[in-house]
Amino acid sequence: MRALDIADLNVDLGGRPVLRDVRLHVESGELVGLLGPNGAGKTTLLRAILGLVSTRSGQIRVDGEPARRGRTPIGYVPQRHEFSWDFPISVEQTVLTGRTGRLGLLRRPRVADWHAVGEALDRVRLAGLRNRPVGELSGGQRQRVLVARALALSPRILLLDEPFTGLDLPTQELLGDLFSSLAQEGRALLMTTHDLVAALQSSTRLVLLNGRVTAEGRPTELRDPEVWKRTFGVSDQSALLKLVKAA
Numbered sequence: 001m002r003a004l005d006i007a008d009l010n011v012d013l014g015g016r017p018v019l020r021d022v023r024l025h026v027e028s029g030e031l032v033g034l035l036g037p038n039g040a041g042k043t044t045l046l047r048a049i050l051g052l053v054s055t056r057s058g059q060i061r062v063d064g065e066p067a068r069r070g071r072t073p074i075g076y077v078p079q080r081h082e083f084s085w086d087f088p089i090s091v092e093q094t095v096l097t098g099r100t101g102r103l104g105l106l107r108r109p110r111v112a113d114w115h116a117v118g119e120a121l122d123r124v125r126l127a128g129l130r131n132r133p134v135g136e137l138s139g140g141q142r143q144r145v146l147v148a149r150a151l152a153l154s155p156r157i158l159l160l161d162e163p164f165t166g167l168d169l170p171t172q173e174l175l176g177d178l179f180s181s182l183a184q185e186g187r188a189l190l191m192t193t194h195d196l197v198a199a200l201q202s203s204t205r206l207v208l209l210n211g212r213v214t215a216e217g218r219p220t221e222l223r224d225p226e227v228w229k230r231t232f233g234v235s236d237q238s239a240l241l242k243l244v245k246a247a
């Protein structure tokens with residue numbers, strides 16, 4: 001059964017069409033890279049999966065069941081600037097908020113919750129900073145906190161919005177390796193990124209989006225420059241085509 005299955009999805013925002021007839025699926029064990037130009041609707045697609053924007057039509061199924069806001073265990077790593085970093089809480093308390101749905105509003109965290117937080121921090125190599133106020137962290141450390149927060153719920157599906165933006169190479173590699181391991185463990189990952197090289201190297205499959213899905217396939221299959229030109233609206237001389245060719 002498909003971990004995530006989207007059919008004929010249409011989303012309008014501000015009275016304008018943003019997503020049109022989007023079909024997309026992610027199987028367990030896949031790391032799907034979602035690529036497209038600015039304004040293509042990538043974030044909107046992730047938000048639609050989470051039930052954060054209303055859809056005009058279409059189906060979004062998780063493990064065969066219609067996705068329901070707040071009810072479906074999906075790990076979400078938002079773009080860093082979308083998160084409130086000025087709450088006076090520690091790194092581990094921030095990661096614990098990833099389990100809020102499971103904790104409910106009133107129940108105090110139990111041993112299992114702290115255990116999950118510790119494991120998630122270990123996976124992003126942040127255990128040494130667990131008691132630091134989260135507002136004191138660097139951009140790359142904050143990105144790792146967001147990934148740990150999403151992992152704290154042990155989700156079968158992870159949605160990653162631009163997880164590599166502004167990271168140094170070692171941190172990119174750390175997270176890229178972690179995402180690949182998570183896929184190999186049988187999770188389903190859908191990742192938006194503008195880092196073409198990272199996407200071509202780490203994704204098991206790519207989906208190109210510009211309002212609609214313009215192409216999909218394994219990175220080795222998507223070498224036709226016309227597809228990339230059409231999706232990104234670039235000319236023959238674009239550096240983007242050189243990157244695709246070289247990767």
Ligand SMILES: Nc1ncnc2c1ncn2[C@@H]1O[C@H](COP(=O)(O)OP(=O)(O)OP(=O)(O)O)[C@@H](O)[C@H]1O
Binds near residue numbers: 037043045
């Ligand atoms: N709340 C909103 N109201 C109206 N239009 C919106 C809203 N949010 C996004 N849009 C529009 O929807 C389109 C898709 O935006 P979205 O953020 O999903 O694109 P994206 O592919 O993630 O872009 P980027 O690569 O720049 O992050 C854009 O044209 C944007 O202006």
